[in-house]
Amino acid sequence: MSQSVFKHNISALQLQQREYYAFGQLTAFSILQISPGPRCFSKTIVGYILTGNIEDLMPSIAEIPNHDITTSLIKLDELSNADEFSEKASFESGFRFEAGYTKPFVTMSDKDEFLRCIALHYTVLVPLSKLNQFVDGLKTCNILQLVREDPDMFKSRFEVSNTKLTAEDIDSIFDPQFSPVERTNFP
Numbered sequence: 240m241s242q243s244v245f246k247h248n249i250s251a252l253q254l255q256q257r258e259y260y261a262f263g264q265l266t267a268f269s270i271l272q273i274s275p276g277p278r279c280f281s282k283t284i285v286g287y288i289l290t291g292n293i294e295d296l297m298p299s300i301a302e303i304p305n306h307d308i309t310t311s312l313i314k315l316d317e318l319s320n321a322d323e324f325s326e327k328a329s330f331e332s333g334f335r336f337e338a339g340y341t342k343p344f345v346t347m348s349d350k351d352e353f354l355r356c357i358a359l360h361y362t363v364l365v366p367l368s369k370l371n372q373f374v375d376g377l378k379t380c381n382i383l384q385l386v387r388e389d390p391d392m393f394k395s396r397f398e399v400s401n402t403k404l405t406a407e408d409i410d411s412i413f414d415p416q417f418s419p420v421e422r423t424n425f426p
Contacts, residue, residue, distance in 0.1 A: 253369075254368060254369055254372065257372060259369045259370075259372035259373045259376065260372045260373070260375055260376040261376060262373055262376060263372065263373040263374060263375060263376015263377045263378075263379070264376040264377075264379045265376075266373075266376070266377060266382075267376060267377050267378075267379040267380055267382035267383070268379065268380070270382050270386075270393070270396060271380055271382060274412065275396060275408075275412075276393075276395075276396025276397055277396070277397060278395070278396060278397065278398065278399060278400050279397075279399055280397050280398060280399060281298075281302040281362065281398075281399065282298075282299070282302070282398060283296050283297070283298035283299070283302050283358075283359075283362045283363060284302075284362065284363070284370065284397075285394060285397045285398045287363055287370060287374075288370075288373075288374060288377070288386070288397055289386060289387060289390035289393065289394060289397075290387070290390070291374070291387065293359065293363055293364075296359060296363060297355065298355070298358035298359050298362040298363065299358065300312045300313055300316060300354065300358055302358065302362045303357075303358055303361045303362060304361065304362070305361055308334050308357065308361060311332060311334070312354060312357060312358070314327075315327055315328055315332070315350075315353075315354070316350075316354060321346065321347035324345075324346075324347050324350065325344060325345060325346050325347065328345035328349075328350075328353060329343070329344045329345045332345075334357065335353070335356075335357060337360075338356055338357045338360035338361065338364075339356065339360060339364075340353055340356045340357065
């Protein structure tokens with residue numbers, strides 16, 4: 240199963256119509272009814288939902304939804320030659336300016352900071368308005384407060400899981416209430 244982030248290329252109309260807020264509300268109601276939750280978000284998105292802060296988030300390159308940037312960062316991350324890394328990161332990575340990484344020269348000692356900055360930008364900062372709208376929807380019935388008071392308990396309800404969905408999983412969601420056998424008329 241792939242992990243999801245709030246993608247930037249989605250229509251601004253959805254944001255204006257508060258569709259992300261509605262998704263947050265639906266998620267809150269589903270958690271209230273003891274459903275498994277969406278279980279589709281990347282580790283970094285879940286970290287933001289559970290804490291509300293970005294300072295401690297450590298997004299991976301694999302979480303970046305833009306394939307070209309992901310590929311470029313993987314190539315940069317694999318470089319071990321300091322001069323080659325500096326050349327490519329400083330002069331062949333124009334996306335770094337869009338991400339707010341404005342050091343004129345990127346050195347090997349900047350590598351971890353550089354990669355984190357780019358990954359954080361594309362996984363959390365670009366879709367932040369959509370993500371915050373979703374989080375506001377989770378405030379329904381104080382679910383967000385519960386989630387943030389015990390993040391370990393709720394993490395699995397949001398984070399993508401590689402476990403296979405089974406018939407027993409589906410069956411456990413339903414608890415049918417049958418009418419008595421002798422009753423045949425309905426109001």
